[in-house]
Amino acid sequence: MSFCLETYLQQSDDYEVLLSKAGFKDCAKVIKEKSDEVIYINAGEKILGARIIGIPPIPIGVNENKGTIIISYTKPCHGTAAIELPVEENEIEKIRKIAIKN
Amino acid sequence: MKKALILLGCPESPSQTPMAVYAAQKLAKMDYDVTVASTPSASKLLEVSDPDECYIKNKVDIESTLDALNEGTYDLLIGFVHKDAAASYFVTFYHILQCESIALVFEKDFELLQEFENIVKENTDAKIVAVRAFHNPTPLKVKFDRVLESL
Numbered sequence: 001m002s003f004c005l006e007t008y009l010q011q012s013d014d015y016e017v018l019l020s021k022a023g024f025k026d027c028a029k030v031i032k033e034k035s036d037e038v039i040y041i042n043a044g045e046k047i048l049g050a051r052i053i054g055i056p057p058i059p060i061g062v063n064e065n066k067g068t069i070i071i072s073y074t075k076p077c078h079g080t081a082a083i084e085l086p087v088e089e090n091e092i093e094k095i096r097k098i099a100i101k102n
Numbered sequence: 103m104k105k106a107l108i109l110l111g112c113p114e115s116p117s118q119t120p121m122a123v124y125a126a127q128k129l130a131k132m133d134y135d136v137t138v139a140s141t142p143s144a145s146k147l148l149e150v151s152d153p154d155e156c157y158i159k160n161k162v163d164i165e166s167t168l169d170a171l172n173e174g175t176y177d178l179l180i181g182f183v184h185k186d187a188a189a190s191y192f193v194t195f196y197h198i199l200q201c202e203s204i205a206l207v208f209e210k211d212f213e214l215l216q217e218f219e220n221i222v223k224e225n226t227d228a229k230i231v232a233v234r235a236f237h238n239p240t241p242l243k244v245k246f247d248r249v250l251e252s253l
Contacts, residue, residue, distance in 0.1 A: 051171075076112045077113075077143070
């Protein structure tokens, strides 16, 4: 069964909401500020099985030492949130593969 | 038959539902197979507005549609942009579909209207209808008709 980000957020408590009910720009700023490394992706790319919604280039924060990433998460009626959540190392590699090349 | 996707945002703006019904019937008359993607709450408003599905034949959930979306799935994208999140959704759908697109940008606050219009302008090649509107859909309707004529 594939990973479902929405279900994960409902059923887990090991993630941190850094900003919520905000605009995409503000969440992108938080992601850049709170991450050791930032990888940029195109709108609609999938991370953890979920399409990332936003204005490209979309920043994905990587804190490899903590084993976490920070992503923006958008809902039509609730705006955008910046969420830091733990991931396996191979997930970070998958994100690097879909990065926008400079 | 060409396929059109109408993308709805949060339904809290009163102009959205009547304009969605209007856009669906206009596109159907232009021989488009029309699908409306929305949140469950926006879908409920459509269900009540068009109980016999005279105007809107196909309704789909915005999240599951986005998951399964690919380039070429639709020939025309029409998106309602009246919130920051709606702008993000429209730009994302646009980048995946890579098809002819129209953004209906509306807000009662002039600064927000400009902000949403700029997001769409800077990140897509969509045709843009931008008007100050909230309760009254007529200005949107008039400009939308004009853009449809240019398709």
